[in-house]
Amino acid sequence: MQDCTASLHGLPAEDRALALGAMSAEDRANALEGMSPEDRSAMEEAEKLMHDREAMSPEQRAKELASMSPEARAAALHMMTPEEREATLEKMTAEARAVALSQMSPCDLASTLTCMDPEKKAAALKAMSAEARAAALHSLSPEDRAIALGAMSEEERAAALAAMPAEERAVVEEAEKKQHELDVLTPEERAKALGEMSAEDRARALHAMSSDDRESTLAAMSGEDRAAALAAMPAGDRIKTLVAMTPVEKAEALLAMSAEVWGP
Secondary structure, eight states: OHEEEEEEHHHHHHHHHHHHSSSOOOHHHHHHHHOOHHHHHHHHHHHHHHHHHHHHHHHHHHHHHHHHHHHHHHHHHSSSSSHHHHHHTSSHHHHHHHHHTTSHHHHHHHHHHHHHHHHHHHHHHHHHHHHHHHHHHHHOHHHHHHHHTTSSSSSHHHHHHHHHHHHHHHHHHHHHHHHHHHSSSSSSHHHHHHSSSSSSHHHHHHSSSHHHHHHHHHTOHHHHHHHHHHHHSSSHHHHHHHHHHHHHHHHHHHHOOOHHHHOO
16 A cells, blocks of 8 residues: 555645545545545545535536636646536636636546537637647547547638648548548448447447437447447447437436446
8 A cells, every 4th residue: 555655645636536536435544544644634625625516516616717726727627527527618708618628638638528519629629729729639539539620610620630740630531531431321321330340439430420320320229239339438428318318218228228337
């Protein structure tokens, strides 16, 4: 446990709180016991702030963030889940949202943009400076870059592609090509094509689809394949997809999925 304690000491208080929150009760107690009083106090204060913000509405979180320094705002956003960050940013002005996104770490930025719908993703990127936009696009997966570029105007898309290194541009264009090949298929044809993919590739392909295409493709799958596809999706995609289903479809999908994914 000594190595763990030393590593925790090197983390910011916010990351210590996030790490301990993911531990078992026994491991957390051992980690706390090994901390210095100063580290423990700072970590517990960070936990309190995190729990206070979890109880807030997105509007309340956005209002609180607006009064913070850039460093404090970035730390507060870092402690939220990607879904909470997206909901909070949605309640900010476009200008404040662009500033907050540009101040995030590459990891936080990528996970937040990945949660956004294509139009919101493109709007967020367009509001950034050229330098911040290039860095943000670089942090995304090829599929998410293609999604964001697809929601831009031809002029904006051309400018964003021109700013990318040649290798990066080639990967994005290949992702766009693959997605276009799926877009022109019927839901039944897409379901069949996805059935031949690995779980990872299937999740990426579904993520890159519009909400309507994703819903119609899943509807064309067998119950077993649909449950497996939903289970493999990122949480944000899965929630949006379930919300769009009818009550009966929702219930059937949840019952077919593992309790590990959606809870007891």
